[in-house]
Amino acid sequence: MHILSFEEQISSVIINRGYNYYMDDLVSTIEEINENLFAATVEGRSDDYNVIIALKEDGEIHSHHCTCPFEGPVCKHQVAVFYELRAEREENMFDGKESQVETTFSNKSKDSAVNDGKDTKVKRDIRSILAEQSKDYLVEFILLMIQEDQDIAKQVRLRYERGDVKTELSTCYELIRSHIKKHVDRHGFVAYGKVPQAIRGGELVLERAINDWRDDDPLSAIHFCFCVMHEMIELLQGADDSDGAIGGLIEDSLETATRLDLDAMTPDKQAEIFRVLLAEAMASRYDEWSDWRHSLLDACAELSQTRELREALKQAITQLELRTVHSHYEWSANHEREALARLRYKLLDEAEKEAFLLAQLDKPSFREEAIRQAIDAQRYDDAIRLAEQGELSDQERGLPGLVTKWKMLRYEACAAASYTAQMRELAFDLTIDGDYTYYLELKQLYSEASWQEVYDRLMQQMGQKDYNFNNVYIRIMQDTNDHARLLKYVQGRPYEIVDYYADLAKHYPDEMCQLFRGYIELRASNANNRSQYKHVAKLLVTYRQACGPDHAEALHRQFLSGYVRRTAFCEELRKITSKIV
Template sequence: MDINNFEEYFDPVILERGKDYYYENKVDHIIQDINGEYKAVITGSDVYSVTARLNSEREIDELTCDCPYDWTDHCKHKAAILYKIRDLIENNGIIKQQENPNGANTQKSLQVILSTVDKDELIRIICDLSDQYPEIEKAIQFRYSVDENEVSQCKTLVTECINKEKYKGFISWSKVGPAVKGAELALERAVQRLEGGFYNQAIDISLVVMPPIVKMIDFSDDSGYISPILNEATEIIKESAQKVSEVESEQRQEELFKKIIKEAKNKRYDGWSEWRHELLKAAVAFCGIKKLRSLLEKLLEQLLENEEPDNWSSDYEIEELKVLQLMLIERFDTEEKAEAFMESNIRFKTFREKAILRALEKEDFTKALQLCEDGIVLNSRLPGLVDMWKRYRYKTCEQMGDIENQKVLARELLMNNNSDFYPIYKGLFPPAEWEREKESLLNELESKDFSSVYRHIIESESETSRILRYCQNHKIEIMNLYEHIIEDYPYEVSELFSSYIEYLSKEAGDRKKYQGVCKVIRKYKKACGSESAKLLIDHLKSQYQRRPAFLEELNKIK
């Protein structure tokens, strides 16, 4: 990734949000050290630390952020710091951290600064900030005061934060973080209660967090905040329910069971059934009490009756509900009954997988293989599941010590582009046999139009002549593979780079694409030297004199 064209590596929506952060001056306290590392604090719905390290070619070697976002490789905070860095570079901005004569960083952390302030001054600072930012006062009061009805207090806090961020009945993506702040604080309190052994309160607090947050899905542009809140709430409820079932009276268990079931039955979870299922899993903890188990079983049957068979989404719901039924059987009934239930629902992935694992545990390899073979036939139109059953088939042969069938199955998985099976397959052969087998394998893969597993093998084995042919058929790959062949084929590498750059230049028509061409030229310079790169740049300048933006980007290459 290059600082000049990092945009192409970001999701467009995330990129736009990062650009907004940059233009809104939310990239604070940015410092740069002598090694090309930039650090910044980015303030949005929360405060996050972001680090970017650039090398001498202005390529981004490292990019990290401590925010919880994990939907794609890069978050909006990373985009924001890169916009800031590029702006500073283009405008010759100089940002240097202060150093003492010994080279130590003299910039003090907030914790160090506050530790030197006396109590009265610290109180004054907090009160002043609270006047400026009322949410600080509310957070401090919630965290350190004791309310006689903390559940009601938590419910109020959650709804107030949500309502505050609504505009015309909707919450935009930039406001979702602040909107769920009350829920985050409430769940912090729930965790405290769980860790302190106050399991009832932990459940009650989590249950008042969930309804407003689930409703919020319908009127907000979520940016990855809502699901984690609901996931944490259900995890607290499940863990607390298990503890309650171990220490509380049947009466108290029944009270909490009914609360959880009442929430799970609510129509707000129609369409968001994953959290309904999690609540029902929590209720299983109380089903050592027969009448409670009977109530849960009846509810599961009712939910199953509402599903339509042979419908993809309904099949998912049916499987999840049947998994809950199995949980009850496994927890409170015999192993024979659990196995019979699995057999009756073997068409579902979860049950087939459990059955295979049980067969392997009992070393019933014949049954395990049959389950795998039947799964391959049953799910023939679902490549992901077919691959899964083939892997279990291999695992079965491995556990049996059947080397010959392992070889057959491992090769079959390789031919389906499962490159992780390459070292496994290679390990099945003695070194004297492997070279011949490798040639046979690569020749067959070549006939399959250079699959990705082929690329993985020739790179792993440093098959330079094959790597060269591969790059000649897939010119873009010279960017990634040149290091493997530059020593043996310097002229061919230069030709491949030049040809690829010529093609990209011809197709480029805007600054972003010109920057992409220049990124490849920088890689070419690194691979083949400054003189080769200079000759090519001069040629491009001559050929594209009427593209001033391209010429400008070419002139930036040092």
Template sequence: MNLTHFENRISEVILKRAHRYFLEGRVTDVREITGGEFEVVVEGTTDYEVSLVVEANGDILYSECSCPYDMGPVCKHEAAAYYEIRKILQERRLSNSVPSAELTKILEAMPRKELISLLLEQAQKDQLLREKLIGHGKPAGDGSYISGVERAIEKIEDNYSDRYGFIGYAETMDYADDMEELLDKRSDVEDPVLKAEVAWRILRKAVGALKYADDSGGSFELLIDSAIETIRQAAEEAAKEEREAGEKLLERIVVWSADKVFDEWKYISHNLLFAALELADVPDFRKRLMEWIMELFRKADEYDRRDLLDIQMELIVRGGSEEELNRFLDEYVQYSNVREEAIRRAANAGAFKEAIELARQGEEQDSEDAGLMKKWRAMRFNLHKETGQKREAEKLAWMLLVDGELNYYGELRELSADSGQLYETAKQKLKDAGTWRAERVFLSLIDQENDLPEMMARSWAKPSSITSYGKRLAGEYPEEVAEIYETYIMDTAKRSSNRGQYRELCNILKAGIGTIGKVQVESLIVRLEADYRRRPAMLDELERLKREIHS
């Protein structure tokens, strides 16, 4: 690729974005380390570093960017750097003149009307220049300012969506980056209501786009979080101003939270309402928000009610009485988040008996929910331990250990009267449990204790375990390890039927060199070649492995 015509080797989409970055001055720093070796900083969502090496004839020998883009050979930051380096090198070749200084003199000498006419003419041809000129001044009123934001959002959507309106995985990060940059620039206003209006436009589009975009990388979620945080900041600012600003913003947030765009994403609507808590210090604002939350609560399902209860709880904490909070906790204690808060408050007040009873009742109520059962037992364990009830704490620690929580083994060491037998007892309890959670803890425990006999027993029972334990077992049980490794290799070969699986087989063989030695691995390869001589793809992969071993 050459700087003179690199455009021919890069996709049109990447070039379009890169050229805009170049024209907007996003290439903020260029350092030439040695002749032809450059380090460039390009401003995106954050600053990205581009390193490149260019030969005297313009050939790009090396190029790399610190951004996470991995959907093609060149990202928009690299291409923007190419434009900038090309400009710099072209200017060097014109070293006998000073074009920028001469141009400045020409422009300064031009009549104002003629200069405006020239800029207007050029702006009609160049959309990026037109937007840059518009961006230098704020529109006269809020309406036109918001209209400008909406036009910018539409332009970003047009840039990244296909003809069916879908935004593919390769485009989502750049779409979100550009929307985030728009949010940063256009929300930088003094009026908190206007700031929130800008963020709302972007939030609504981002949530709506979740229906027709591949956001498996999570870029939209980050954009949504940023927009809500901007609205929260606006609410915080409005709370410090005259009442009118806070009143306006609260009503807007209430209306926004009911938008149909949230029908499938209620939790985002709830996060938006959390942002309004910044306005809750004013009593009638708090009352208005509480009324709205209660209205939503009556219509919500059980899952969404938990979020709404969190907001109600926070509203009461911020402006309600202790009596009001206690009534609230009693009324809604059947909800796990409210019960958790009730337990925490009782414990902080020294009412440990009450806190323990609340946790025990939680276990009874949520006996069909493994996650909540574990939570209530963990809370009860901490309460019993804190109050010196070792026997009860030890019972709970055993339950939690068997339920998959290895950290309670350390707790049992402190609590157990017979710590010498603790390890053997723990192993037996975990084996007897017969659940996958207990098995996971068992394997972690024998690994932690470096229990070689148990590792060997596990490897006999499940030969694939030899890849985890082989190196530690080889010194003590070399023959057994070799036998298990051979069994594992042959079983894996028998189950393999395509090139991908043959490559995985070869990876296991290669890893085995450090466990059973090169000679035995080579012997296994010879045996595989004989047993599977009619599988050319496997033989091909084995041949590659042999060359790699001997290289």
């Protein structure tokens, strides 16, 4: 959206209202507070609203925000400011001057404001203005601003006050909640467009946490991170986080909280942080967000440098494992058990790990690790056996994705062991399962003399499968110029002629045109609304490209004469006459 042409992308209703606000001089102030970043005040019916607009160098509107409760993408107040900015830009372009924005606008008529400019002040850099003021004056100015907006006081305390952590955390919670409260609707929900402003308090608190890490105060930083996470997890229940801004802030807070430099910590400090992280991980708020809990527990595992800490973590894992017994959701319970088992695996001594690993083979990640360990140790037969067991088990459980995974690992082990016969069998199966890479592998495993028989058998079996969602079969036919087989394939699926007519045109032109014509005639006979009529017309244009103007004109005339009573259809056909004739 560009400042010179924004009307094209905004509702005409909003444009008209915003233009009326602009013409009625309701944009009372506007200021460039940073390069291409503008702050404006617009007079509303019952209140004044603050508008922030960020422009790119080329005039593209980078972002825009208004404090009004309107939940649409752009409000009338923002449109009014757009008009102000455009008027200023166009005036400066006309004068051949570098664009500058007025800091204030008088409530005179637009003509007067544009023509004489007597009631305007030329923008100055804010930093320069503030630098000229005395400390006492700036303090008084900030106190005056705090009277109008208590959030400024919270931000001052957050940024500059250092004292009791509990008091500081209380300030953090208040700041985060006040930003959220400003942007919830009457139902207590934060709409998509309001989320970036609603989470601003959380972002400020996270900045403080990062600074505390730099100041070598990790415990305070962790508590501030948890403050952000608590409020953002709760906000997730009542906000549209389609772009992941809330989840992203939680992830950033979690990453900051678990940023551990063990070499810089004493054993006592490690133990203290361990207990704080473990207590947080066990909180019920993470029952629905287990991946975040696992990240906290992973950090605990890294900190558990003593037997006492490892035992405490093992007990916590046991508690969490017991909770999964009563879960109503089998998939999530299995996922949780596997994650907890991997965490427990990290805590074991090297001598204990092998037995534990083999006891957990029902969990995919453990079976994969066992297979890879066997391959790395050149125990190829063990790796093959483990993979085959996985295939059988997951075939019975109806998990085709895992079955394919074990086949791939078995192929890797067979390749390392140079078991050619098994490699051929697996590459054949994996190609049929839809992996083109294994088709290339399969081809390399046979001589030219023996390949044709294998190819025919492969294509026969693939042709019996439903490949609507897998194009490996078609890709092989195209790569090998197997036009006869491709024709047969399309004859069984006439709707695919649009995609493959170019492949058939040279070798089977008559059959291709017959198929194409029959498909269009079928679509025409079944069409019963404007959208479907347009689609048939589009097919006719493509048919002309495929089979030439004579064929297309004949079918075009046939439809015009045969569907006279379908007025809308005939209208769409006449629209494409110039493209057909």
